[in-house]
Amino acid sequence: xxxxxxxxxxxxxxxxxxxxxxxxxxxxxxxxxxxxxxxxxxxxxxxxxxxxxxxxxxxxxxxxxxxxxxxxxxxxxxxxxxxxxxxxxxxxx
Amino acid sequence: xxxxxxxxxxxxxxxxxxxxxxxxxxxxxxxxxxxxxxxxxxxxxxxxxxxxxxxxxxxxxxxxxxxxxxxxxxxxxxxxxxxxxxxxxxxxxxxxxxxxxxxxxxxxxxxxxxxxxxxxxxxxxxxxxxxxxxxxxxxxxxxxxxxxxxxxxxxxxxxxxxxxxxxxxxxxxxxxxxxxxxxxxxxxxxxxxxxxxxxxxxxxxxxxxxxxxxxxxxxxxxxxxxxxxxxxxxxxxxxxxxxxxxxxxxxxxxxxxxxxxxxxxxxxxxxxxxxxxxxxxxxxxxxxxxxxxxxxxxxxxxxxxxxxxxxxxxxxxxxxxxxxxxxxxxxxxxx
Ligand code: SF4
Ligand SMILES: [Zn+2]
Ligand SMILES: [Zn+2]
Numbered sequence: 001x002x003x004x005x006x007x008x009x010x011x012x013x014x015x016x017x018x019x020x021x022x023x024x025x026x027x028x029x030x031x032x033x034x035x036x037x038x039x040x041x042x043x044x045x046x047x048x049x050x051x052x053x054x055x056x057x058x059x060x061x062x063x064x065x066x067x068x069x070x071x072x073x074x075x076x077x078x079x080x081x082x083x084x085x086x087x088x089x090x091x092x093x
Numbered sequence: 094x095x096x097x098x099x100x101x102x103x104x105x106x107x108x109x110x111x112x113x114x115x116x117x118x119x120x121x122x123x124x125x126x127x128x129x130x131x132x133x134x135x136x137x138x139x140x141x142x143x144x145x146x147x148x149x150x151x152x153x154x155x156x157x158x159x160x161x162x163x164x165x166x167x168x169x170x171x172x173x174x175x176x177x178x179x180x181x182x183x184x185x186x187x188x189x190x191x192x193x194x195x196x197x198x199x200x201x202x203x204x205x206x207x208x209x210x211x212x213x214x215x216x217x218x219x220x221x222x223x224x225x226x227x228x229x230x231x232x233x234x235x236x237x238x239x240x241x242x243x244x245x246x247x248x249x250x251x252x253x254x255x256x257x258x259x260x261x262x263x264x265x266x267x268x269x270x271x272x273x274x275x276x277x278x279x280x281x282x283x284x285x286x287x288x289x290x291x292x293x294x295x296x297x298x299x300x301x302x303x304x305x306x307x308x309x310x311x312x313x314x315x316x317x318x319x320x321x322x323x324x325x326x327x328x329x330x331x332x333x334x335x336x337x338x339x340x341x342x343x344x345x346x347x348x349x350x351x352x353x354x355x356x357x358x359x360x361x362x363x364x365x366x367x368x369x370x371x372x373x374x375x376x377x378x379x380x381x382x383x384x385x386x387x388x389x390x391x392x393x394x395x396x397x398x399x400x401x402x403x404x405x406x407x408x409x410x411x412x413x414x415x416x417x418x419x420x421x422x423x424x425x426x427x428x
Contacts, residue, residue, distance in 0.1 A: 030337065031180065059375055059403045063180035073184040078155040078397035079197040079407075 026069040028062035029053035115321040115362040122314035124358040136389030139357035146364045150422040152393040154205035155198025158400040164211040166278045172336035173211035179338035195234040201407040207239040214244040260297035268312040297326040305333030305347035317362035332373030360390025369393035
């Protein structure tokens with residue numbers, strides 16, 4: 001499998017992530033905020049600051065932990081990826 | 094009176110198709126400048142050249158990064174340079190994961206597995222990791238092992254030969270005249286020195302580059318003939334996939350028609366070489382363009398993921414090859 005998998009929070013709508021019990025507060029591609037305030041502002045302007053990130057993530061592994069914004073240690077293998085946050089553990093495709 | 098493009102393709106046919114000799118720089122440039130209407134004819138000619146001098150088989154390869162990120166060099170396109178604010182962190186792959194990567198690659202039917210490291214050149218730790226990794230892969234997976242570890246010393250070349258590394262990748266990246274715009278921490282000639290040693294050692298030479306770094310069409314033609322002068326066994330063609338945080342992070346993608354013109358032109362400059370689709374093809378060409386390139390001179394692919402980015406599914410590539418009636422080169426054919 002080469003695409004992002006079901007554990008891939010970066011593909012969730014940010015609000016879904018933000019409302020999950022473990023709050024995904026950051027974009028896992030650029031590390032930017034996914035806070036409610038940001039999203040409200042984005043809604044008002046009609047612009048989603050992370051839409052480009054979400055489409056890019058189809059061909060990229062995550063780089064930032066969605067919970068704490070730490071840069072993760074990411075290993076890309078021919079058929080998948082693994083990403084580790086020192087605080088929040090491992091995710092994989 | 095024949096048009097300029099007619100004569101460009103006629104020259105290309107007389108030389109590349111009939112004699113298997115690569116085009117001279119002005120003729121490569123003429124192909125890169127062909128109008129869009131002439132692009133199908135250029136791709137068709139490049140395909141004929143590939144079929145005549147290389148045959149219908151496609152060489153399939155997988156790659157993996159054994160040491161990612163933290164590179165001291167400053168190649169402006171690269172997310173693995175430690176000198177930029179790229180989000181890619183330095184990390185090493187352990188031996189079990191390396192063997193797993195080789196196994197995943199072999200499962201696609203690939204004959205080539207390339208072990209890559211983001212370094213200026215290997216140090217003792219990397220050479221030790223390679224030794225252990227090669228032994229572990231050989232014990233479990235039947236596949237040719239290639240390596241890409243940056244610039245080498247003579248002793249390191251000899252050690253790779255002794256390890257049975259059958260092909261070494263070291264990309265010249267771009268035309269010699271443009272290289273200083275892209276890399277300042279080492280020179281094109283330093284890269285060439287490694288390639289010369291690799292070639293003299295008897296290892297197969299894999300050397301290509303990236304298009305879309307800001308080079309002119311003249312420099313693209315220059316690069317193609319510089320590669321031809323090296324006579325590499327394989328040329329991987331990458332298209333810039335702009336990486337966040339790098340100096341080229343905001344650069345434009347290569348126009349897909351320019352990418353296809355380049356594929357045809359590189360095939361006509363290198364009639365007998367393994368010309369491989371490498372990074373950036375998905376984002377530059379999409380599915381249809383991928384097909385056009387395979388019918389326009391490409392005869393090898395990297396399947397699965399790249400070093401820091403993801404590729405399309407190997408199953409899609411293999412289905413496409415099947416559809417095009419292009420057999421995957423078998424391991425027995427490479428030994
Ligand atoms: S291209 Fe290779 S040498 Fe250049 S910065 Fe990237 S990893 Fe280092
Ligand atoms: Zn983002
Ligand atoms: Zn975290």
